[in-house]
Amino acid sequence: MINVRRAVVGDAAEVIRLRGVMLASVDGAEPAPGPWQDAARKNLRDRLAEPQDTMGVFVVDKPDRPGELAAVAVGTIERRLGGPANPTGLVGYVFNVVTAPAYRRRGYSRACLEALLDWYRERGVGKIDLRASADGEPLYRSLGFVPTTGPTLRLSLPPAG
Numbered sequence: 490m491i492n493v494r495r496a497v498v499g500d501a502a503e504v505i506r507l508r509g510v511m512l513a514s515v516d517g518a519e520p521a522p523g524p525w526q527d528a529a530r531k532n533l534r535d536r537l538a539e540p541q542d543t544m545g546v547f548v549v550d551k552p553d554r555p556g557e558l559a560a561v562a563v564g565t566i567e568r569r570l571g572g573p574a575n576p577t578g579l580v581g582y583v584f585n586v587v588t589a590p591a592y593r594r595r596g597y598s599r600a601c602l603e604a605l606l607d608w609y610r611e612r613g614v615g616k617i618d619l620r621a622s623a624d625g626e627p628l629y630r631s632l633g634f635v636p637t638t639g640p641t642l643r644l645s646l647p648p649a650g
Contacts (some may be wrong), residue, residue, distance in 0.1 A: 491600040496546035496561070501533045503558040504546060504585075511587035515622050542612075543567075547604040549597040551589070560588040560597035562605045566614055574616075581609045581617035586625060599628060606632065 496504060505526055513519040536544040549560040563585035571578035583605065588598045609617055618637070621629050 491549060491596055493547050493549055493600045493604045496537060496548045498534050498537045500546070500548060500558065501530045501537065503556075504533055504548070504561050504563070505529045507558055507561045507587050507589065508585055510589060511585055514587070514624060545605050545608040547601040547608070549588075549592075549601060551592065558589070559592035559595075560601050562586045562598065562601035564605050564609070564617070566609070566612060577613055577615070579612070579614045579616075581614040583617060583619035586619075586628075598625075599632075602628065602632065 508529065509520055509526070533546070537546065543566045544563070545565075546561065546563045548558045551557045551559040562583065564581050564583040567580045567582060569575075569578040569580055583602070586598050586602055588595075606617070617634075619629060619634065621634070
């Protein structure tokens with residue numbers, strides 16, 4: 490049995506370490522250490538401490554290394570204006586699902602993602618988006634995710650000042 494639990498503030502460094510593993514998998518190279526890690530840890534600690542509960546972070550501990558994480562799934566809830574297809578306007582976004590390489594093929598990412606999907610259901614979120622890597626796509630499709638239609642556009646603004 491896989492023991493999935495909600496992350497706590499003290500897990501922030503490990504979650505960000507695993508985020509680096511995920512980014513390396515997507516980008517083909519490990520991200521350089523830098524200010525992004527401190528900013529991400531602070532943001533995560535702040536979000537995990539919020540009473541609003543709009544970020545779900547589910548983890549599996551390494552069975553042989555207490556204090557270290559084997560897998561994580563992270564998602565947020567955004568409140569948009571409702572419409573016919575989504576009257577509540579609640580939308581989930583999954584943005585970090587990863588298992589440390591030595592712990593893959595044990596069902597850890599699936600267990601974390603299923604816990605995250607249950608968390609969304611409990612909060613009335615009926616639409617959930619994510620961007621899939623080639624490695625992750627089979628898992629997401631097996632859980633019911635399908636490609637969307639329509640173009641996605643992005644604008645990257647430089648920092649102010």
